[in-house]
Amino acid sequence: MEAWLPRNWTGRFPSTGNGGLDGYIDYAGLAYTTALRFASVGANNGHNGTSGELFFNNSDVLADFAFRSIHTNVVIGKDITQMFYGTPHNTSYYLGCSTGGREGFKSVQDFPDDFDGVVAGSPAVNFNNLISWFAHFRNILGNSSSPTFVTSDQWLGLIHDNILKQCDTLDGVADGIIEDPNLCDYKPEELICSPSPGANNSDCLTAIQATAVRQVFSPMYDLNGNLMFPREQPGSEIIDFVGIVYGGETQFFGLSENWFHFVVFGPSFDTDAANLTDYTFAEQLNPFNIATFDGNLSAFKSRGGKVLMYQGQADILISPANTELWYNHVADTMGLPPTDVDEVMRFFCISGMSHCVDGLSAWEIGQIQPDNLTPETLDPERNVLTAVVRWVEEGIAPDTIEGTKFVNDTPELGVEFRRRHCRYPLRNTFERKGNSSDPDSWTCQ
Numbered sequence: 001m002e003a004w005l006p007r008n009w010t011g012r013f014p015s016t017g018n019g020g021l022d023g024y025i026d027y028a029g030l031a032y033t034t035a036l037r038f039a040s041v042g043a044n045n046g047h048n049g050t051s052g053e054l055f056f057n058n059s060d061v062l063a064d065f066a067f068r069s070i071h072t073n074v075v076i077g078k079d080i081t082q083m084f085y086g087t088p089h090n091t092s093y094y095l096g097c098s099t100g101g102r103e104g105f106k107s108v109q110d111f112p113d114d115f116d117g118v119v120a121g122s123p124a125v126n127f128n129n130l131i132s133w134f135a136h137f138r139n140i141l142g143n144s145s146s147p148t149f150v151t152s153d154q155w156l157g158l159i160h161d162n163i164l165k166q167c168d169t170l171d172g173v174a175d176g177i178i179e180d181p182n183l184c185d186y187k188p189e190e191l192i193c194s195p196s197p198g199a200n201n202s203d204c205l206t207a208i209q210a211t212a213v214r215q216v217f218s219p220m221y222d223l224n225g226n227l228m229f230p231r232e233q234p235g236s237e238i239i240d241f242v243g244i245v246y247g248g249e250t251q252f253f254g255l256s257e258n259w260f261h262f263v264v265f266g267p268s269f270d271t272d273a274a275n276l277t278d279y280t281f282a283e284q285l286n287p288f289n290i291a292t293f294d295g296n297l298s299a300f301k302s303r304g305g306k307v308l309m310y311q312g313q314a315d316i317l318i319s320p321a322n323t324e325l326w327y328n329h330v331a332d333t334m335g336l337p338p339t340d341v342d343e344v345m346r347f348f349c350i351s352g353m354s355h356c357v358d359g360l361s362a363w364e365i366g367q368i369q370p371d372n373l374t375p376e377t378l379d380p381e382r383n384v385l386t387a388v389v390r391w392v393e394e395g396i397a398p399d400t401i402e403g404t405k406f407v408n409d410t411p412e413l414g415v416e417f418r419r420r421h422c423r424y425p426l427r428n429t430f431e432r433k434g435n436s437s438d439p440d441s442w443t444c445q
Contacts, residue, residue, distance in 0.1 A: 001025070001043040001073045003080045004034040012038040012389070013081055013089035015074050015115075017096020017103045019356075021065070021258055023047035023054075029095055032369035033385075036378075039089065041077030045069045052258035059287075062263065066288035067110060070103045074114045091392055095385055097121030097356035097367060098318065101309070106292045108307060112300035117388040118307045121356050121367055122318045125292045125326050126229065130318065132279035133220055133229040135256040135271060137246055140215045144247075148212040150205070152243040158203060159213060162191055163234045172430030177352040177361045179428045181233035181313055181320065188213040216246070219321075223276050228283065230321030236314045239354055245316055263287060293326070295333030301344040308346055308388040308398065310365065310421075312353030320349065327424055338425055347424040348384075348401045362403030362419040371411045399423065402439060420444075 002025055016029030025042040033040040046064020047054045055062045074092070082088045094104045094115045101123030107114045124130055142148045150159070167184035168174050178184060193204035205213065220229040257271045264282045283291075297307075311323040327347045331338065352361025357368060364370070366383025380387040380398065387398040400420040407413035417437035422428045422444035434441040 001041060001069075001076065002030065003077050004030050004040045005081065005084050006034050006037045006039065008037050009039055009085055010037045011087075011090035012036075012093060013078060013091070014038045014040050014093040014095055015070065015077065016040065016042045017070065017094070017100020018045050019098045019100060020050060020255060021052045022050050022099070023065070024050075026096075026100070028368065033093075033095065035369065035373055036385075038093070039077075039081045039085070041073050041080075043069045043073035051254075052262040054262075056262040056267070063288050066290040067103075067106050070107060071111050071114065074107070074111075091116045091389075093385075093388065093392075094118040094120075095367075099124050101125075102127060102292045104307070108297055108300045108305065109292065109294045112297075112303060112305060116305055117392040118305070119367070119384050119388050120307060120309045121384075122311050122315055123292075123309065123323060123326065124318055126322055127290045127292060128283045128286055129220070129228045129279070129291075130322070131256050131259045132274075132282055133319075134245065135260070135274050136220055136279065137216065138272065139275070140212050141246055147206070147208045150209055150213060150246065152240070152247065154202070154205070154209075155237045155242045155246060158191065158205070159188065160235075160237050162188070163237075166190070167234060171428065172432055173436040175436055178235040178313065179351045180349070181235050182324075184234040186217055186234040188217075222280050222283075228279065230319055230325055232316065232319050233313065233321055235352075236316040236319075236354075238314050238352075238360060239316070239358065241316050241355065293329065295326075295329040295331075297330060297344055298334060301334075304392075305344065306346075306388055306391045306397075307344060308348070308384050308391070310348045310350055310367065310384060310401070312355060312359060312363070313349050313351045314353060314359055314361075315355045317355040323347070324424065342397065342423070346398060348398075348421050349424055349428075350401075350403060350421050351419070351428060353403075358409070360405075362405040362417060362421075364404045364406070365401050365421070400444065
């Protein structure tokens, strides 16, 4: 672990998270929070590197990854902070996305005293089934020689364009961004054509391919018909991750292989032959409760803790439908309507955003350090980190988060457009008047 201690300390203490199966210190997060004069700590999840190989026959390393590294990092980091400054911290925060989002919720569930405010993006909760979900795309699509296989070019061009044709205007404007993919009942059968020998069939799908695409956009169930993981959302096939997730030769940088080889079964396990029986076994194994799917946040709520959760609606790596499932699981477990869930956790749907960052929309929301730390970029109405700080310290809860899209994602080129992103379960809708690039032309309904 490392602790970064600024001279002009604000009394705030944050910790940062990780991604994938990675073992590394999030230096970008440390630089961001320290620039804001927070006394910041980060840890490497108990191992170095991006592989799960060190988990094999080593439960201590696996425990560190599942929960212990972040927690001990916080406990020791708070002691270091008090020793260095001669006074304890005033408030504590967490910032993480993906696996980092899961780590934030693991802290909220198991160690509710660790943080006062948590920013959790695209959380990898329901973790075991998320790993199996990656693997099951191989079951659906096969490899490049399979009749079910769909190329990256078909996903990025043919299928994505057809999805926009069917669903882009459901929010009231054709802008290449699907505000709420739940409304998109995509029908890939529209692309079916009869292949002709020697003809160019790149502008259509075979019936077998269309069936496979429909399965990709369908939930994953176990052998007893129980939901394991929600569907991939239409509109997420916008970047080169599509070849990694659906490419057939690997499953998301080998993440599934690593987990099955070094945690669930063993190095000799044939991941190409993995099936629902294997996925169910992995779900039941759930080492150190890494699923992180305990919906009872009462202890955190009772001490006034706050979670700001965000999710890209075009995230191909962690389906936004899973994050909605998690939100509703919390509401059901605690027996709370959305108005009461809002007291402890607010969930913001970032339309057009890919995994944690990037995308076609106004995706910059302060989840990473802005190029310039100015009153505008640090405005709690536009910055998830300062929004949760204001919520904890002033009691002002965020209603929307206004995102920014820079021209070519380059701040020096100026702002292309801004859009206010709604908190779930509200939906962003164009009012059919004015300019869709104007945030005031949209309302949360």
